[in-house]
Amino acid sequence: LKNPDGKRLIIRKTTVAYAAAELLQKAITIAPLSANKISLDNFVVRTKKWHHRPSSAADIVGVDMISEKLSLTIIDPSDLGRSSSRDAEEDAGRNLVVSISSCLPRSSDSGFEQIKESTICHLFGILLYQIYSNLDPFLENKLEGNEPTLLDHGGVKTEKGGLRLTYSTLRELGSPPNICMLVQNFAEGNLPSPRNTYFSLKEGSDDLHLLLRQPNKLLFTSNAPEDGYLRLRLQKNKLYGRDHEVSLISDAFSTVCVGESVALFVGGFSGSGKTSLVESVMASVNASGGYVLAQKFDQLSRGGPLLELISAFDRLCVLIQSRTSPQDLQIIVDRLTETFGVDLSLLRRLLPKVDVLVPPSTKFGQQIPGQDGTRMNLQSVCFILQHFIRAVSSKSHPVMIFLDDLQWSNSMTLKVIQHILGASNCLFVGSYRNNEVSPNHAVFRLMKELEASKQCSVQKLILDGVKCEDLNTLVSDALCLFPRVTRGLSSIIHEKTEGNPFFFLEFLRSLVDRGLLQYSMGLERWEWDEDLIRLEKITNNVLFLLANKMSRMRMEVQMALKVLSSFGNEVNEKIITYLNTTSQFVDILSGVEEAISDGFVSRVGEPLCYVFVHDKVREAAYSLIPDDAKDDFHCMLGEALRSISKGDGLDDNTVITIADQINHNLDALRQSSPSMRLEVASLNYMAGVAAMSRSDNDTASAYLSVSLQLLPDDHWQSSYRLSLKLYIATAKVACSSGYMDKSDAALKVIFKEATSLEDKLEAYYLYVNLLHSQERGEEAHTTCQDVLAQLGEKIPEYVTPEESEKMIQETIMIISGLSEEKLLKLKEADENSQTVMRFICLMGTVSYFSKPELLPYLNLRSIQLTMENGLCKYSLNGLVGISIVLCNVTALPKECVQLGYKIGALGMAMLQSHFEYSELKSRVNHTYSYVLQHSDPVQKCAERARKGYGFGITSGDTVFAFFNANGEIRYSILAGA
Numbered sequence: 001l002k003n004p005d006g007k008r009l010i011i012r013k014t015t016v017a018y019a020a021a022e023l024l025q026k027a028i029t030i031a032p033l034s035a036n037k038i039s040l041d042n043f044v045v046r047t048k049k050w051h052h053r054p055s056s057a058a059d060i061v062g063v064d065m066i067s068e069k070l071s072l073t074i075i076d077p078s079d080l081g082r083s084s085s086r087d088a089e090e091d092a093g094r095n096l097v098v099s100i101s102s103c104l105p106r107s108s109d110s111g112f113e114q115i116k117e118s119t120i121c122h123l124f125g126i127l128l129y130q131i132y133s134n135l136d137p138f139l140e141n142k143l144e145g146n147e148p149t150l151l152d153h154g155g156v157k158t159e160k161g162g163l164r165l166t167y168s169t170l171r172e173l174g175s176p177p178n179i180c181m182l183v184q185n186f187a188e189g190n191l192p193s194p195r196n197t198y199f200s201l202k203e204g205s206d207d208l209h210l211l212l213r214q215p216n217k218l219l220f221t222s223n224a225p226e227d228g229y230l231r232l233r234l235q236k237n238k239l240y241g242r243d244h245e246v247s248l249i250s251d252a253f254s255t256v257c258v259g260e261s262v263a264l265f266v267g268g269f270s271g272s273g274k275t276s277l278v279e280s281v282m283a284s285v286n287a288s289g290g291y292v293l294a295q296k297f298d299q300l301s302r303g304g305p306l307l308e309l310i311s312a313f314d315r316l317c318v319l320i321q322s323r324t325s326p327q328d329l330q331i332i333v334d335r336l337t338e339t340f341g342v343d344l345s346l347l348r349r350l351l352p353k354v355d356v357l358v359p360p361s362t363k364f365g366q367q368i369p370g371q372d373g374t375r376m377n378l379q380s381v382c383f384i385l386q387h388f389i390r391a392v393s394s395k396s397h398p399v400m401i402f403l404d405d406l407q408w409s410n411s412m413t414l415k416v417i418q419h420i421l422g423a424s425n426c427l428f429v430g431s432y433r434n435n436e437v438s439p440n441h442a443v444f445r446l447m448k449e450l451e452a453s454k455q456c457s458v459q460k461l462i463l464d465g466v467k468c469e470d471l472n473t474l475v476s477d478a479l480c481l482f483p484r485v486t487r488g489l490s491s492i493i494h495e496k497t498e499g500n501p502f503f504f505l506e507f508l509r510s511l512v513d514r515g516l517l518q519y520s521m522g523l524e525r526w527e528w529d530e531d532l533i534r535l536e537k538i539t540n541n542v543l544f545l546l547a548n549k550m551s552r553m554r555m556e557v558q559m560a561l562k563v564l565s566s567f568g569n570e571v572n573e574k575i576i577t578y579l580n581t582t583s584q585f586v587d588i589l590s591g592v593e594e595a596i597s598d599g600f601v602s603r604v605g606e607p608l609c610y611v612f613v614h615d616k617v618r619e620a621a622y623s624l625i626p627d628d629a630k631d632d633f634h635c636m637l638g639e640a641l642r643s644i645s646k647g648d649g650l651d652d653n654t655v656i657t658i659a660d661q662i663n664h665n666l667d668a669l670r671q672s673s674p675s676m677r678l679e680v681a682s683l684n685y686m687a688g689v690a691a692m693s694r695s696d697n698d699t700a701s702a703y704l705s706v707s708l709q710l711l712p713d714d715h716w717q718s719s720y721r722l723s724l725k726l727y728i729a730t731a732k733v734a735c736s737s738g739y740m741d742k743s744d745a746a747l748k749v750i751f752k753e754a755t756s757l758e759d760k761l762e763a764y765y766l767y768v769n770l771l772h773s774q775e776r777g778e779e780a781h782t783t784c785q786d787v788l789a790q791l792g793e794k795i796p797e798y799v800t801p802e803e804s805e806k807m808i809q810e811t812i813m814i815i816s817g818l819s820e821e822k823l824l825k826l827k828e829a830d831e832n833s834q835t836v837m838r839f840i841c842l843m844g845t846v847s848y849f850s851k852p853e854l855l856p857y858l859n860l861r862s863i864q865l866t867m868e869n870g871l872c873k874y875s876l877n878g879l880v881g882i883s884i885v886l887c888n889v890t891a892l893p894k895e896c897v898q899l900g901y902k903i904g905a906l907g908m909a910m911l912q913s914h915f916e917y918s919e920l921k922s923r924v925n926h927t928y929s930y931v932l933q934h935s936d937p938v939q940k941c942a943e944r945a946r947k948g949y950g951f952g953i954t955s956g957d958t959v960f961a962f963f964n965a966n967g968e969i970r971y972s973i974l975a976g977a
Contacts, residue, residue: 006174007220013131014179014211014219020131021205024124121198125186132175132183176219177524178482182207196485207482221480232478232512239280240501241470242273245461249281249429252459253290256398256427261456263421265447267434268463270616271502271542274431277463278402285400290427291319291392293401296615297408298568300622304699305413306381307691309403310350311653313385316399317353318606320392328397333358335391346376346954349693350384376695376954377736378412382419383953389420398425405615406432411442412698418446421456434462465499474501475508479526488530489517496538502614503542510545546620553598558624560591564601564610565621566634567657573608575641575657582640631665638662642683652690656703659687663706674712678719681710685726692729697737704730716753724754728762735770743770757790761835768842777850784843793836793865795843799857807860811882812896814867815903823906829870837865837874844881856885879907942971 170180181196186204188197198204211218221233239246245266252262266274275296282292295312297305320332336358340347347354393399401417403409421428432443450458472490476483497503511517516536517528538545550561563585564571576592579585592610595601600617601610612618625633638661645658662669662680669680684707691700707726715723727746734743747770750763764787771780785795799807829837840862847854862878886900945967952961 007215010176010179010219011212011215014208017128017131018205018208018212020127021124021201021208024120025201025205117201118197118199121186121201121204122188124201124204125183125188125198128183128186129170132179133170133173171524178211178218178480181485181523181525182211182482203484207484210482217477217480218482232509233480234505235474235477237280237283238477239273239276240474241466242277242280242463245277245463246280248459248461249278250284252429252457253281253285253288253398253400253427255457256400256425257288257395259395259425261421261426261428262459263428263430263447263450263456264459264461265443266429266431266461266463268431269435269500270433271500271614272463273466273501274463275404275614276501278404278429278431282400282402286323289396290398290400291316291323293319293399294404295402296404296569297406298570299408300566300568304691304696304702305409306416307656307694307696307699309413309416310381310385310694310696313388314351314353316392317351317357321356324397329357332392336388339387339391340954346380347384347388349376350381350695351388377697377958378415378695379953379958381695382416383950385416386419386422387950389426393425395425398427400427400429402429402431404431406430406443407437407441409442410698411445412696414442414446418449421450426456428456465494465497466501466504467499468494471499471501471504474505478508481525489528489533492530492534496536500542502616506542506545507538510549513549542616543620543623546617547623550600550620550624554591554594556587556591557594557598558591559585560588560595561600561621562625562633563588563637564592564595564612565618566625566630566637566661569615569618570609570611572653572657573603573610574654576610578641578644579637582644584636584640632668634661634664635668638664642679650686652687652693655683655690656687659683659703659706666706666709669710677710677712678722681707681719681726682722684710685722685729688729688733692733695736697733700729700733701737704733720755724750724759728766731763731766735766735773740770740774757787761787765838765842768846772846772849777846780846781843781850784839784846788836788839788843791832791836791839793840795840795854795861796857799854804856804860807857807864808885811860811863812886812899815863815882816899818903818906820906823871826866827870829866829872829875833865833869834872834874837862837872837878840865841874841877844877855881859885876907880904883907938971938975942968942975945971 170183171177175183182204185196185198217233249264252264255262266277268274282294285292293312293316295308297308321329324332336344336347336354344354344358344360348360389399401420403413403417406414417428417430420426430443437443447458447460450456468491471494472483472487475486475490475493479486493504493507497507508517511528511533516533517526519525520527550558553561563576563579567575576588580587580589592601596603596610599613600621601612603609604611612621622630638658641658642662645654650658659680662683669677672680684703688700688703688707691697691703704726708730711723711726712718727750731743731746731750734740734746743766747763747767751760751767754760754763764783768780768783771777771783788795840858844855844858844862847858859878859881862875863882866872866875866878880903883900883902883904886896886903945964948964949961949968952958952964
């Protein structure tokens with residue numbers, strides 16, 4: 001069979017056998033048969049090319065009768081001519097012509113008795129033997145009466161002298177095992193209670209048809225052990241019994257391709273095939289030009305579901321860049337630039353890999369560390385990701401978001417998904433274990449809210465057990481045997497596993513491991529005893545089967561499985577490489593490779609990650625660690641990673657991974673040495689900052705809380721810088737999450753313990769915002785005034801009209817000849833000057849509510865300081881602010897009003913084209929709308945306010961986002977919208 005010609009001959013002979021079986025079935029329907037031997041003739045196999053013999057089953061077009069009537073001859077065995085010549089073999093598959101008599105059956109008077117179909121099957125088996133062997137089975141004595149030839153493995157003569165056909169003869173002639181079995185099952189049709197024997201021609205004809213349809217599986221696949229290991233021939237990426245469900249997901253994707261959003265929720269028990277179902281349509285999504293964003297949530301992951309979701313969107317940027325043509329990629333880049341403008345800096349902060357789509361450009365001004373000013377929150381994340389999806393998803397390139405195991409997600413994560421589904425051309429598929437979620441879980445709230453809002457189509461799908469017939473196809477594929485042969489085995493396993501696909505498969509594998517399903521080297525096929533398997537007791541928990549199998553593996557492999565499972569469902573290859581350099585885990589890489597070879601783990605993705613093939617496999621591996629030793633094991637992993645990675649520039653994900661492991665045993669950490677506690681505290685601070693950068697404030701708060709617990713009692717003296725950074729971060733996270741009391745407490749600790757004004761500035765800035773949000777305007781104003789006084793800038797309590805008029809005239813003289821070119825030629829303000837300007841800008845926001853009469857002074861002073869000390873981003877607020885003053889003071893001449901328009905437009909142009917900072921965008925847009933309303937149509941003012949709302953939500957400036965929203969409504973009403 002290694003010879004292509006040999007394979008073609010087998011195909012041709014099988015085609016003839018199938019055609020003969022079909023003709024014989026039709027003959028039986030015409031009249032009952034009487035005889036003890038069968039011969040068929042007068043048909044031809046048609047191929048695609050008449051002058052070539054068929055090279056594969058695909059070349060065969062059909063089978064034709066030569067005469068008009070179906071012809072079948074029942075003859076005596078003694079009249080059968082010998083036809084084993086080379087010519088007959090050459091003609092097999094193209095033309096089989098012997099002789100033809102009559103289409104009428106012999107009557108009982110002719111000396112023949114009417115025979116049963118089982119005997120006909122036996123006689124047909126004799127014919128098949130002749131076709132495949134080219135030998136005459138009747139070598140010595142002709143058969144007598146209704147006692148047909150038997151078929152076994154012995155080749156021993158019967159008592160009456162007839163020679164038994166031998167199964168081994170076909171094997172020795174090179175026939176595939178399934179051909180040998182098929183011939184045997186036909187020829188033994190007359191034996192009492194034979195195993196797998198054909199009792200109808202239809203059964204046999206169906207199997208012959210399967211041989212032609214699946215030759216690689218049933219004819220030419222070797223089941224012999226590879227590398228000394230017995231392996232089932234499992235079909236990768238083949239889904240069994242889920243055709244209807246696949247079509248539902250495919251139809252949902254088709255709906256998205258016409259411009260709608262669809263949310264599909266897939267529920268089911270663990271192992272029911274939820275992940276495999278969704279993954280089965282991913283290839284077609286990719287082939288259709290779509291982008292698949294997939295993320296699996298994990299019970300062990302402490303990084304936070306929101307952080308994992310944002311990381312998945314970050315990976316989407318790389319996917320889009322790698323799978324999009326230059327033309328389509330430019331369209332996406334243009335959309336992103338149009339949507340975010342200079343606010344791309346905030347998109348980069350959330351999704352750093354967006355740089356592969358829109359490379360960063362050099363902008364005027366540099367950000368002062370710790371003075372970004374933006375406080376991104378959950379609303380910011382929702383708004384940014386929604387607009388990101390709108391920019392990258394289209395009818396021709398829709399995005400499919402697949403979130404697996406939603407039972408481990410949280411309300412914040414699903415809130416983001418709800419907002420994203422407001423974007424067009426998006427398919428969301430979420431899977432969850434419906435037996436592990438309570439009725440009030442966030443996933444059910446999401447379903448209800450989506451249905452109520454009608455912002456997208458909502459579909460629900462529950463996966464039950466797969467039918468026995470479909471799982472029998474799986475067994476047939478795995479064993480490379482006819483489905484007819486494996487049906488009994490499949491029925492037993494289906495009953496024990498209730499049709500759960502993963503459980504079913506693992507039980508099948510366990511039968512191999514325990515020797516209840518064995519490969520016969522003599523028969524070259526799998527064998528089993530159904531009675532023994534039926535007696536097997538089985539737990540309803542697949543973990544028992546998996547853990548039992550793992551416990552018999554080498555200790556190095558068990559250790560690798562324990563380590564991998566401790567990190568969750570997947571772990572970056574870099575982490576395992578780190579561990580392999582330590583003394584405790586020096587052989588872990590070899591163990592991981594063996595785990596991959598055994599089918600427990602796979603290596604996927606870019607960067608490379610080790611991923612368990614199923615979450616139940618991960619749970620089984622994790623169960624190898626005793627419950628009372630799990631925390632110590634995690635801590636040991638974390639400490640090994642922390643020690644070996646010292647000095648390396650660790651990325652955020654690695655920092656979080658190490659912190660997660662060490663934090664499993666906080667009690668032990670509290671008892672460790674001061675230096676160890678300090679290092680872990682610093683590590684958790686870094687993890688908290690990493691979570692803050694992705695706006696996952698809950699996760700950040702957890703890391704920062706651990707860090708605070710591990711600080712020594714004298715940390716303000718022994719670890720001043722870490723303490724200062726840690727308390728500021730804690731205050732920011734608490735404020736962004738709405739925990740104002742916690743933020744206030746952290747800030748007051750800083751005011752008490754910090755040793756200089758410079759160290760307190762960031763805390764003061766946050767404190768003023770905190771007071772302002774609590775409508776404590778007088779306190780906020782006083783605090784700003786005190787800080788500015790300490791910085792050398794004294795702000796008066798009150799400005800007289802005369803003083804204000806004088807400042808206006810002085811400022812007009814300064815800015816009258818100002819242009820964008822001259823503005824850009826100004827030097828950049830130093831750090832102290834920028835800090836002063838920052839607090840003046842903040843004081844302007846506070847004064848807007850508490851002391852509006854001070855606003856003109858603050859704007860004018862900002863311009864003066866800019867011209868004296870240099871340009872910074874806060875100068876723009878002054879430029880737009882002074883334009884309001886010039887446009888709204890009625891006593892000023894018309895030239896001053898025109899100057900106001902000019903300066904305001906100059907400030908907006910600078911904001912749009914020369915700065916990447918987004919802290920001021922919302923307030924500057926709101927301010928500038930008061931200038932536009934004197935010169936531009938209200939529709940333009942409404943558009944400006946709408947953009948200002950977006951800027952505010954994106955940057956976390958909810959106050960001015962609210963103002964802009966009010967402005968948009970007001971202008972839209974005035975415009976008659």
